[in-house]
Amino acid sequence: MLRKRLMKRIALLLCLLMVFSVLGGCASKEQTTQQGTPAAGDTIKLGFLGALTGSVANYGIPGQKGMQMAIEELNAKGGILGKKVEGIYYDNKGESSEIANITTKYITVDKVSALVGDPCTGLTKVAADIAQKNKMVIFSAGATGAGVVEIGDYVFRNTLLDTVAAPAVVDWMINTKGWKNLAIITSLNNGYSTALTPIFKEAITEKGGNIVLEDNVNDGETDFTAQVTKLKNAGADALVFTGYYTEAALIMNEAQKKGLNIVMVGGDGLYGQDLAKLGGTAVQEKVIFYAGFSTDQPSPETAKFLEAYRAKFNEDPDMFSAQYYDAVMIIAKAMTDANSTDPSVYKEELVKLKDYPGVSGVTTFRADREPIKSPVCLLTVKGEKFPALLEKIPVQAK
Amino acid sequence: MFWEQLLNGLTLGSSYALIALGYTMVYGIVQLINFAHGEVYMFGAFVGLFLVTAGFNIFVALLGAMAFCMLLGMLIERVAYRPLRGKSSRLSALISAIGVSIFLSTLMVLYRGPNTTRYPEVLGGSTFQLGSLQVSTLQIIILLIAALLMVVLELAIKKTRVGKAMRACSQDLEASKLMGVNVNRIISLTFAVGSALAAAGGVMVGIYYNAVWPYMGTMAGLKAFAAAVLGGIGSVPGAMIGGLTLGVLEIMGIAYLSSSYKDAIAFAILILVLIIRPQGLVGQKLSKKV
Amino acid sequence: MFDAFLNQTIDAYYLRILIFIGINIILALGLNLITGVTGQLSMGHAGFMSLGAYTSAILSVQLEVPFALALLGGALVAAFFGFLIGIPTLRLEGDYLAMVTIGFAEIVRVFFLNFGPGGKAVGLSGIPQNTGFTVVWLLVLVVIVLNRQLLASRVGRSLYAIRENEIAAEACGVDTTRMKVLAFSVGSLLGGLGGGLYAHYMYYINPQDFGFMKSIELLNMVVLGGMGSIPGTIIGVVILTILPEMLRIVDEYRLLFYGALLVILMIFRPNGLLGDVRVYDIKKWWTQRGDRE
The missing domain is CATH 3.40.50.2300 (Response regulator)
Structure with a gap:
């Protein structure tokens, strides 16, 4: 009898806990929204798209490292346009409903200035649709399939096309x-x-x-x-x-x-x-x-990247780390050239990219915003x- | 090619059969689809992997995995199913089972990461020629172990006192209780035996395909459940026959029909069988009582 | 118009969750009719959702049919297949039926993986985003009201009777065959409707979105909230839609908590949070409470 009452109390407690966690979750999110409202603050936020768990985490995790490194290097040189750069990293698990939620959250709650990712074509398309509608630049570092940049003029990618x-x-x-x-x-x-x-x-x-x-x-x-x-x-x-x-x-x-x-x-x-x-x-x-990337026979840019990456993470970078790194750097270049962090302004500079010597090879954007990268590594x-x-x-x- | 594909099918089918046995035994007694069973199979495969990697002999690893999963199965029954027994609908128990299943696979993901891990080659990969047929020794060993386990199980159920009690419980739980059978103990044992068989299946699949991953239980569990239903759920020989049939059907579907519709073919045949024989291939037809 | 107002006032992230709750309510009420009310265990509801989603999306994208007609088309195709699946249920019961529904959903998934006009595994993108807050919640209201009417009617009582005891129901003159097929058809109609709304909200659908786990998720909603109860199903939907979002805080442990909570809830509320509580039970409780004060 006593035990039963105890059980009931525990159950009640758990239910209460759940309700409070729900309410608490709402409240804490509300706060971040309010804090995040001034979009033109003194930091430039970049939203990471990629899976950190799940079946495609192998692409996302090195990508995240590449992005982190690029952001650190940018900040060491004084950031972009004198503003500090901040990366935000949510895990989209490689699921399309997840990435849709996260993309919306980056744009509306976190007020990012650009989205970097996703490495997968299908997921990039989901995010790109949302980004295009919200006039937010999305820069995929790995989507190789068809029909990505066709979604709209805010959609870019930096990868070797199939x-x-x-x-x-x-x-x-x-x-x-x-x-x-x-x-x-x-x-x-x-x-x-x-x-x-x-x-x-x-x-x-x-x-x-x-x-x-x-x-x-x-x-x-x-x-x-x-x-x-x-x-x-x-x-x-x-x-x-x-x-x-x-x-x-x-x-x-x-x-x-x-x-x-x-x-x-x-x-x-x-x-x-x-x-x-x-x-x-x-x-x-x-x-x-x-x-599009190999650690053997590196170009000077790649060699420098390799050295820094190995020193920081104690492992070799892969194509995704290199492409995420390049994506951040290319966005930074466009923002600097345009003297603006407004996606609708700096995207005009992105389009003009020609023979950019990145760590993942030489990149040129065609007139249709598709990247041509050379060479192909077997x-x-x-x-x-x-x-x-x-x-x-x-x-x-x- | 036909005979080689048949052998492929029988090997795949024997792994389904081993998992299906656990489903069917539990179902026979408590009418519960133990959805966590696929995850027990996955844990079996991983425990086997740890033991083999730690340097144990493969047969020791197999027994170790079986012992571990026996305990795991009993623990699951004690924590997630027994508190619900008798006071709720079977569907609530099903949801509880789904909860356990999600919990266990996430636990393994947290521990090992979501990726596939390689199983060391422990039994060698030699092949020999049998007429025009190329047979791998691994396939033969796996088929033999599966057959041995099934024979032992069948004998245990038919000949021992505990087996007799299990059969009594599956016929009428209440009456068995009245006859002095410790029903809770028997149910617990049933979970233990079923889980041990699943663990054996997991270790063997790991050796055979050289790979284990945390989500391997979901699809295998679904297929094994299909196999159990195909054979007639609740029937031990039915699970064996159902498992082997499903394995062969699947492989033959890829070999001679279309690999793009593989799963659809297997399920379509399953549905047809059920519509023609609603009690499964060898299941008994029970008349409904009011 | 109202949608535009909402877009300005409510944060898009929360609006999104509200819309998902609405879509899930429609889906879960469909499943509730089959499994909760009539007691026919269906573990393949995502298959009907998939049919509705793909049919309506293809109607919109390829044939440029108006949104309302596309939704209706999707719902009708799903209902037709529900009717087809309803027929074998005359012979099958319990877990055999569960297996057939799982098999059916898998067949639908594999079909769309091979279906050219649906984009195969790449998925179908570029679906117009016609689903908004107003559309979803208006439909939710309509579905709830109609569902309530159905359950309170003679038909509804027959369905509950089948769940409680099929043979007894038949002996009392319930045409169990017709009723079961009816439950399946209406349930899958709602599944197709929900699928259509989902497709027109996500811009993009993929056969893998409607896998076995989606069916299980929907079943969880119905059972957790309370089988056969409309308010119960709604509560189940709200909890299981918000819970994963809240558990995002615990991030990688999210599914661990989710699984554990399912077990705990079932142990303490084995018949669901609001097992068999109907709309008029709440009304009665409310009025009685009013009287006392």
Whole structure:
């Protein structure tokens, strides 16, 4: 009886606690809103878009580090236009409803001056729609798919485009390596993958290759036995996989187990430390992917960045750290050139960017605001080193 | 290629079957869909990983994971289900189970991060030729372990006193109580046995596919539940048959129909089976009582 | 017009949450009719939502149909599939039915992953943002009133009777078959309506938005608030929509708390917060309280 009463009290207490946490949450948010109201204060706020947890956190976490570093360097040099720069970092978990909420919050509650991110195309589109409607500059550091900058004139990105890189890589496969018969596997529930597959397919047909097998997997699956068994019987010279690194490593594991020796080629979705960790010997020099960034044979800008990054985080930067870093720096340059932090003003300076020597390569914005970056780096896993540079293919802006 | 794909399907199916057994045993006794079961399977895989990484023999790791998950299963039952038993609808217990499931997978994410972890190769990756068929030793070992566990389970349920008590409880919980069966103990044991089997499945899947991740339980749990229902929920042989059938169907779907509609094919067949045989493949038809 | 006023006065972040609460109320009331009132466990409500969202979005984007018609189209397609799923329920019950609904939602998801006009896994973007606060909450009011009328009617009592004891209900002359199909159709109609509103609020939809976890989330709302109760469902929706936002403070531990709270709430309120409390119960309680004073 006594116990029951105790239980009831605990329950009541918990309910009260919940109500108060709800009310308390409201109240504390209200305060930040009021404090945040003077948008033209003495700090310039930049909102980070990216996942810090969840399945695409591997892109967001290094991105956040790159952004932090850029902001620190800017502040060390006196900030932008004499104002201190402040980064705000919410975790969007790689979910579209999350990023929509967070983007709205950055714009209306935190009053940021620019949004940096997201590394994924689908999520960037969600955020870009909201940013465009609110006349806020969004600068993606990784969205490679189609239909991003078309959303509006406040949307920018700094990344190696698949439509530029994939044909260059296919040309290298067919004409340099002589791999004519290709199998192609798509990750069906991955928007990046389903968008990349047609680009590869078109390039393969254009350059005179044959597609001998088309198959599908899903992100989050581990059983690829059926697909690999099919692949073994297809007689392909190489496999094009358009998905992410986790599934890539598991497919290669399965191939090794089934005694199939084949090279896998893919996009920068395969760029993740986990590729080497998960794949072990199965991916050694057998998985090749393209990216706009490599720590090998660095340009002077990249070398400086590498040194600072290693000193600060005690690890190597990847493409996302470099692109987030560049994104912040390019925004800072545009703000300085325009002498304004108003998105509708400094965006006019952004459009004019030409041959910007960033740490992630040389960037030029085309008339349609699409970036052309050169060169394309072909990367692979070699021994303990990830990623190891295989070759650099220069790209001409058409 | 057909035989190789069939073997692929049987291996996948045996992992479904091991998880489905836990669902079906618990369901048979308390009519609860234990949604946290997929997460128990995930914990089993991770505990196995820790033990193997710490240098233990794989069979020790397998037993260790099974023992750990036995305790975990009993703990879940004690904390999240027993307080609800008898005083609420089955749906509340279901929500509680979902709560546990979310809790456990988040716990693992916080501990290990959300990414996939590689399982060390512990049983070697050799293959041998059987006629025109290429068989990996791993597949054979996994099939053997799964078969052994299922035989042991079947014998335990049929021959031992506890097994008899379990069967009695699944027929009529109230009457068993009147006959002097310690119902709480039996339910707790059922959770323990089911969880141990799931852990075995988790460790084996980890070894076979070289990968474990915190969300692996969600889809596997869903598929295993489908397998249990396909076979006839509450029936132990049904779970085995359902698991193997679902595994083979899925692989054959990819091999000969379309990999893009893989899950849809598996579920469509499941729905058809249920419409034709509402009690599942080998389930018993019970007449409804008022 | 009212929306413009709101946009100026209320912070967009809170407005967004209010709109989500409205959409979720419509979705959850649909599921409540199937699971809460009639007792038919459906774990695939997101499938109906998905059908409504995609149908209405494609109608708007590709065919440029007016918003109201697009919403109606989405709701009707969802209702039609609800009707189709309702038929096998005549034979199945309990967890077998749950499995069929899960399977159905998965099939819908895989279908849209392969459906060209829906943009496959990339998703469908550029949907006009027609859903606003006024539209959502007007529809919520209409749905609540109609729902209340339905539950208070003879049909509503038959549905409750099926949940309590199907055989007894049949013996008392309830046409259980017709009633179950009716519950499924109306419930999925609301699911489709909610989906359409969701699509026209998010600009962008993706098959993965309507996965198994979404169905579970909706089921949580219905069961947590109290099965079969309109006020209960609304409370469930409000709590489970706001809770994750509040738990953002604890950030990475958010889902840990969420899971634990589900268990704790079920232990202390096994029948939901307002199990079977109906609108007129509250009214009665209110008037009695008034009398006493």
